[in-house]
Amino acid sequence: MLVTYLKRIDNKKSVVWSLTFIYTGIMIVVLLAIIFSLRYFVEKSSVKTYAIYLKQQVERFSDTPQHFMGRMMSRPSLLKDAERLKASLLANKVVILDGIIVNDPYGIVDEKLFNMKEKYAVYEKDDIYYIFIKTKIFDNSDLIIGGPSLEYTALLKTFNSMALNLSFLSILISLLVSYYFAKRSLKPLLIISEEIAEINVENLNKRMPEQNYYEFDKLTQNINLMLEKIDEGYKLQKQFVSDVSHELRTPLTSIIGYIKLIERWGKEDKQIFEESLENIKNSAEYLKDMVENLLLLTKNEEDIVFEELNVKDVVEKIINIYKNEDINIHYELKDLYVKTNSNYLGIIIKVILENAIKYTKQNNKNNVYIKMYNSTIEIIDEGPGIPEDEINKIFERFYKSEKSRTGKGFGLGLSIAKKLSEKLGLKIEVNSILGKGSSFKIKFS
Missing domain, CATH: 3.30.565.10 (Histidine kinase-like ATPase, C-terminal domain)
Incomplete structure (x- = not known):
């Protein structure tokens, strides 16, 4: 039986560890949500800041009076303006002016960039991040301009490295903290379990101590109520056995006594025989009635026809x-x-x-x-x-x-x-x- 019990213990899961993994999972999800949220906001704010700076540079260039005075609406004028833009400010930038690739020193222009919908966007190539803005220039020309941002690339790589290290560290910390709180939250239950293990038929009057937390206190109250019922039932059972023994002893003793009386004198004395037989019959009927009553009391609940x-x-x-x-x-x-x-x-x-x-x-x-x-x-x-x-x-x-x-x-x-x-x-x-x-x-x- 002990071996079977130990095998059952081996096959059972630990509530402490189950709660630990649940708490750990929740904490990891929360921490990762915080980390990815921070990364998202850092990324967005950095791109927006860089885009504003780049746009200001473009606007300063495009707003010079001589530029507006010399600009023509013909194709040669447009190309001339593009050459000036490329030569003066945007030599190291990717430039697309009115759908024409003016400059692409990095070879990253694709259809996706042509169809850029937002005011600014980020592209990654070879682990380098490129930031682009889309704005109006030369009165009504569409300008897409951008280039590699080493600062932004370094910032994200540093952030990703820190986030990875923090994730591993958070898993370890979450596991330790979760185990501590899981064990602490179940400590009253473990104490109650130890108290119950000490109860046997010799000390059924023992009761569970009051608990500080409502749920565990409710559990101990129900256990104490159950113990009271078991104690009462055990006392009734002892009394029942004692009373049954007493009730059975008298008619059985009477039957045995009259049987011995018949064996000694009943064979010769008809009156003793008949008197003994009558008493045996009465005692047997007494036992029969008592057993029937006991069966009526102890049989299982059954469906009653109403x-x-x-x-x-x-x-x-x-x-x-x-x-x-x-x-x-x-x-x-x-x-x-x-x-x-x-x-x-x-x-x-x-x-x-x-x-x-x-x-x-x-x-x-x-x-x-x-x-x-x-x-x-x-x-x-x-x-x-x-x-x-x-x-x-x-x-x-x-x-x-x-x-x-x-x-x-x-x-x-x-x-x-x-x-x-x-x-x-x-x-x-x-x-x-x-x-x-x-x-x-x-x-x-």
Whole structure:
């Protein structure tokens, strides 16, 4: 089992490392977004600055008075102006004037450059960046001019190198920081896990300590609630086993005793034989009834067939069963139509009515009352009553009040009634006054 458990541990993923990788991934994405955003803005602002500077140079040249005075609209004049532009200012620049390549010392002019739409653009060739601007010159001529920018190229290469180094460094830092925060965020859960591992059947009363964070505190509250239920169930189980052992011991001892009696004298004495046989039969029936009741209590939940019926009819049938008892059953019945199960409802009413009759007789009284009103069946007895501290215990398995310890029964009836009422969605309320009797109300929802 230990080997299997260790194999299961090996096959399980670590939440700490899973969260670490998630946090790391998020941090890397954020850092890369920041780096690329910075690069974008640096690139745009640098190109824009250089383009403005280049445009100012062109405008200073084109705005000279002698230029405007000497310019002609003919092709020779245009070529002459282009030669002046090339010779004076733009000898090391790529120049396109009205779609004519005036100068291309670097051999980079292509169709894309001819179709330049923006006011400025960047081209890269052989790891060198070229910046171009598009403007008007000589009144209405289109000028595309630009050239290599070593400063811009150096700036981007430096930035890219730093960004690459920062990316690797950020991955390492993100991994360490993420692992720290992942472990710290799960620390309360690890503590709770260690606390749970220390709980066993010997210390089910141990509870999880209060946590600082709402989510973990809610978890500990639910665990503590579960532990309370387990502790209560374990105590009930121990009590159940003890009570069953006690209840079974008496009839089994009786059966064994009468069998021995038959073996010794029953063969010769017919009266002893018949008396022993009768007692064995009674004890066996006692065991049979108790086992059937136990099975009814412990079997799994099953689908119940609900049907529309008149509760008055079910109550009348139960009353007719006990008419021959030495007891007066006074009843006020009304029609009450509900959707329920007649068999289960009959068992609930029968159990409560039997108890009412038994304890009324035990208190030397002879009146039991049954009333129906407001979706409620109330059964009132004239018994000795139930002490207040025992009212919550009477529905427990095998529980018997001190006043009924000597009476016949298993202490299972009210447990069965309680379980069946839960299946049918009914509520049983108990009120009792010592010396005056008890009232059981069956309420339909």
